[in-house]
Amino acid sequence: MSVLNIGTRALQANQIALQTAGNNIANVNTPGYSRQSVVLTAVEGQFSGGGYVGKGVDVQTIQRNFSAFLTRQATLASATQSADVARSNKLNQLQDIFSGGSTGLGAAVSDMMNAFSDVASAPTDLTARTVALTRVDETAGRFRAASQAIQDLQAGVTQEIQQKVNNINMLAQSIADVNDEIARAQGKGQPPNDLLDRRDQLVRELNQYVQTTSIAADDGSVGIFLAGSQPLVLGTKVSPLTVVSDDFGDPLKSKLSITRDGQQILLDENALGGGEVSGLLRFQNTDLTEGRNLLGRLSLAITTQMNQQHALGLDLDGNAGGPLFTSVTLQAPDNIRTPTPPANPNSNPLVAVSISVTDSTQLAASDYTINFNSATSGSIIRLSDGKVTNFNQTLPSTTLATVDGITFDMPSSGAVPPQVPAAGDRFLIQPFNTAAANVDRVFSTPRQLAVASPIAGAMGTTNKGSLQLVSLTALSNNQGATPHAPVTLTFTNATTYTRSDELPVANATTYTFNPSTPITAVDPLANWSLKLTGTPKAGDTFTVVDIKDPAYKLDLKLNGGNATAMMNLRDKAMFDGAAMTDGYASAISQIGIRTQSAGYSATVSSSIAANLEQDRSAVSGVNLDEEAAKLIQYQQAYQASAKMIQIAQNIFDTLIQGLGR
Structure with missing residues (x-):
């Protein structure tokens, strides 16, 4: 009977081994499944006069091939990868908004500035004026379109964060439920491998959204903590996450809070670590904010400068120019x-x-x-x-x-x-939140385009030197019922001059003439800046006059001085020292640098995560070749065990026959 017992035990043990190998093969593609192995142990032998006689084999347990260290490392690397990839993908979308080429905002600004060149050459040409206004309208439209695209991206990110937080709460509840099942199963004395695999897979899925720390409890459950030390799951209890605004109630920025014992605790964004939610929060609260501010600054600076310069001109009817764009x-x-x-x-x-x-x-x-x-x-x-x-x-x-x-x-x-x-x-x-959203052209009549300068310069008719006008720019435009008094500069020699706007003239101050230094007038009615070059002779004069002064018979309709000044704004240093027309390129560069850096981080973290997952799979994954070899091994052992039982049966039958004689 001992041979029969040994054979029976061997048959049962090898049957379980076959079943385990088959289960491994069946779950080769099951996410989170850990390869299982049968742990066999020899039954303690029975003492006899000739020594200890073996009594067969027993199945001690079904072992789960699992490395806590590698699993934790792979999970953390996966969380980092998720954060980097999520942020990189959104930055690519933001970069698309700041596109270059002929359809970009930068091209619209350049076309608008260049359009004033044609107006300066032909101030009375209504076609050139209409084209300039069209370019103004196109620029405003592209500002609005870019602002709307950022708003749409903002709305999409906000919705995505909320959806992923809902998923976090569902996964947390599932982990709590599995914790309960594992705690009850632990009392049976054997590890519930499938439940443990399911919980580890839920933890891995949770870490795709937010990085967590797991701490095992004595009852077999695990506590899940995030943002350093905030408990998301403790045993079977879940503290749900919610999305809230920051402490200023800014709807454009989101934060996470955890509800514990009825109290909301705001989580530190910098302590969240990895996970898609962390990456999306960083994008929304940092990258998207910078993109919105870059666009808003560009819009506010350009429209303000254009409005200010346009207000310094006169339209075809002699009226002072008003705003070209809507004021912010x-x-x-x-x-x-x-x-x-x-x-x-x-x-x-x-x-x-x-x-x-x-x-x-x-x-x-x-x-x-x-x-x-x-x-x-x-x-x-x-x-x-x-x-x-x-x-x-x-x-x-x-x-x-x-x-x-x-x-x-x-x-x-x-x-x-x-x-x-x-x-x-x-x-x-937040100065730039809505700067680009409501930009529009103020008027549509080309006659209202104020391209004439309110002042003009006149060289003395008897000048003998080489004096030449470089630029004459109006700094104010206060139109009155009578023309502004002219200001005449009279040169006493090649390096000094007096001014007629100082009374009495006989006691006028003598000024030093420096071609590199602008000459300015500070007057409530007519401020201006003048640059002259050349070498004047004693007695040479230059006069700054009101263009509407009938004494000088100047036709303001033929004057394009303010159009030239508006065109020259393209070279004005505005954006961190860059020219106006380079401002958009600067914005593209800043967004591009962030996008490139985020893309590199995503590539590196993805490579690290893949390597660590490969290391984890080497321990926990199923190798079909290995399992096929085990099937053959266990099959042969099973057949041998069956043969042993058959032999035991034959011996028993022979014994019975012998006793019957």
Whole structure:
């Protein structure tokens, strides 16, 4: 009977081994499946006079081939890869918005500036004026289209983040459910391999969305933590994630919060690590913000400069030029926000700050925060690089500071009721949020295009030197009922001159003439800047006159001086020292650098993740060749075990027959 027992045990053990190998082959393509192996152990032998006689084999357990270290490494690498790839993909979409070529925004700006060259050559040509207005309209349209594309991208990212957070919560609940099943199965004394595989696969899927840390508990369950130490899953309890706005209530920026015991805890974005949600949050809160600010700065600077210059000209009817583009108003809540709810219980809800652009050539593509240390002092922080500008307001002045061409003001402390900030008050300033969204051409009549300069220059008819006009630019345009008084420069020699706008003339100041230094007039009615070159003789003159002064019989309709000035804006240093027409190229470059860097990071992290997954699969994956060899091995062992039972049966039959005789 001992031979029969040994054969029976061997038959059962090899049958289980065959079944396990078959299960491995069946699950070769099952995600998360770990290869299983039968662990066999010899049954303790029975002592006899001739030694210990073996009693066969038993199945000790079904072992799960699993490396906790490699699995954890592969999971972390996969989370990093997901974050990098998600961010890289979105940056590629953002880069498409800042496209180059003839259909890009930069080409529209260049075409608009060049169109004024034709108007300057033929100021009375209505066709040239119409083309210029068309170019203005095209530029405005492309600004709006780019702004709308960024808004659409913003909406898509926001929706995607919400969907992925919903998936995180579902996966977290599934992990909690499997935790419960594993904890109950642990009491049976054998590891529930399939449940463990399912939980590990759920954890891997969870890490595709957000990087987590797993800590095992004594009951077999695992705790899932994210953002450093915040528990997402503890045993069978789940703390769900929600998407919320930042502390300023900015709808363009998202943050994650975790709800634990009925209390919402805001998660630090920088502590989230990897995962698609982390990559999308970084893109939305950093990359997309920069793209929006670059576009907004470009729009605000160009339209402001064009409007200012256009206002310095005269149209065909002699009227001062108005805005060429719609003016951008910077106001709450689009551009100025306060914490929601107020972070400072002592805040006066009536306190508000205001901003205005004072120098559009100095704008930086950034948001700002204002932090008050007291009612009169604090700091302004440029968020793009963290640069701090401190202020200490001297009452009753309301100007806090001027930073990057933007003046930050607050209401007068003498207002009724008082509007004085308290220590701890904060404001978020977003100057460029909506700058490009509402850009439009103001008028459509070509006669209203103010291309004539309100001033003109006249060389003295008796000049004997080589004096020549380089440029004469109006700095103001205050049209009155009577012409502005002419200003005559009379040269006393090659290097000095006097001015007729200084009274009495007999005591006029003698100025030094330097061809490289502009001559300016500061007058409430007619400011201008003049550049002359050449070598004047004593007695040579140059006169700056009002173009509408009948004494000089000048036809403003034939004057294209302001069109020339508008065309020359293309070379004006505006965007971090770059010319106006190079501003868009600068924006493309900045977005391109981010996209290229993110793409490189995605490539590297994908390679690392693939290598680590390969290492994990080498331990846990199913090798069909190996399993096929095992099938043959276990089949032969099974057949041998069956033969052993047959032999035992024959011996038993022989014994019975012998006893029967």
